[in-house]
Amino acid sequence: MSSSLSESQKDLIERIGVYHEQQGMQPLMGRILGLLLILDDAEATFEDIIEHLNVSKSAVSTALNVMQIQNKVAYRTKPGERKRYFYLNMGNWENDIEKELEEIARVGVFVQEALALRSNRKPDFNNYLKNLCQFTEFFKRQIPKLFKEFQKSKS
Amino acid sequence: MSSSLSESQKDLIERIGVYHEQQGMQPLMGRILGLLLILDDAEATFEDIIEHLNVSKSAVSTALNVMQIQNKVAYRTKPGERKRYFYLNMGNWENDIEKELEEIARVGVFVQEALALRSNRKPDFNNYLKNLCQFTEFFKRQIPKLFKEFQKSKS
DNA sequence: TTGTTTGTTCACCAAAAAATGAACCAAATA
DNA sequence: TATTTGGTTCATTTTTTGGTGAACAAACAA
Structure with missing residues (x-):
């Protein structure tokens, strides 16, 4: 996985998650937004998300699909790789x-x-x-x- | 209870309830807001609420207490009556x-x-x-x- | 073809939220 | 004093939500 997160980074991700939860978003979606905001690369693969947030594949899959429909995130691929790199759709x-x-x-x-x-x-x-x-x-x-x-x- | 509600009134109360629910409010609280907005008298007793919304005493009690703390509703009493007349705190x-x-x-x-x-x-x-x-x-x-x-x- | 990687689907489960009903209490009344 | 009225409290149940893990599918690789 990409570099591990510091305590303050993890803490901020959680707080961003809670904020979005209170705004009506599903918990995991909020934390994914937080993660993508905090990661230096500003992007993460499916696996990165699973490992950083300690959640199951299925939960991530569902959350990402909803977030893509809502235009909150998008993904790109890199030549030769099958992985998707998800990033915040800041547009x-x-x-x-x-x-x-x-x-x-x-x-x-x-x-x-x-x-x-x-x-x-x-x-x-x-x-x-x-x-x-x-x-x-x-x-x-x-x-x-x-x-x-x-x-x-x-x- | 005070006069019965028309279908369109009931429908509007439900929609107001759903709206407030989506804004993070408890379901019953949202419908109580709706009811107090729709009733011609702009007020309702404990019993009125129970009968109009078909809910239990305890649910109404809890909801009203929270709403009073949040300054969303208040109540007045009428001379000689012990009932409380709840109304929207439109202040x-x-x-x-x-x-x-x-x-x-x-x-x-x-x-x-x-x-x-x-x-x-x-x-x-x-x-x-x-x-x-x-x-x-x-x-x-x-x-x-x-x-x-x-x-x-x-x- | 067989295997591997990447992601999806769905039946099931645990935790949280919301509502119920019965017991209870306090104030007014008989 | 006993009874009724108006409302509260709390243990229990119901409903909703969020998440899990196993089976599955698609795409590519050997």
Whole structure:
């Protein structure tokens, strides 16, 4: 396997794993992301992953397949070798973050639907909900601007 | 119990439940949120919740206690009655959303840590990570502005 | 052809999460 | 004092999740 990991590296991988777990990702997927982020080569074979993370082939296979479908990782091969070298698909963190932000804003849709079904027995409550909807709509509009502003701030 | 729910109301409650479940909340908690959002009175007793959602007393008790600690719901009482009327604590959705946004930005911290441990064997990859860090920092700074801008946009 | 390497599939298992039901308690009422 | 009401606690059960290992498949090598 490629070089062994230091304690601080292992620790960080675990913490990255827990973070992603809390964000709704499967435990192993989170740790694979961590591993690929920490490895100096920024890539790992199937076997590397198994050995570094102490998990079974099948678990890695399943996790990697899901992660490939989700465009989180990809792999390349090297001439003469059959092994796959998996690496983080860093091409679109902007897209990932954008999706997460949109997911947060999705409450607004539900509140909207709720409002449509509500009588006006509780006008204050309804107004409160309307305000929340307005915010989520405002927020959704701001998302693309956010990325543009960031690009601008860099130049 | 208070009036019975229509099919579309029940359906919306379930969908709100699933949404919150996916955001990491316990299933029952999500449905309670949905119920309190849909009920015309915007409040429900312990018993109402049990009957509308078809769950046990103990499950409701546990869920409500957690939700009160998390400041998601509160209850009031009515003179002469011992029942508690639970309602959504709508005082701070801004705060909730703010916290969720900060949680998203937390990846940046991990990436920062990863960078500190990485050699510069893969400068492109490292630069990519640096860029991501810069974005999360930028993003964190924008969060308070977002709410201010929203307030401004309303006046 | 036979064997080896690399990865997949699937039936099974262990641990964790969530819900239940019964016993319990505290406050109000008769 | 005994009873009812409203809610809590906890041991137990059910459901879901994540992972394992063995059998299998595909690709290449001898």
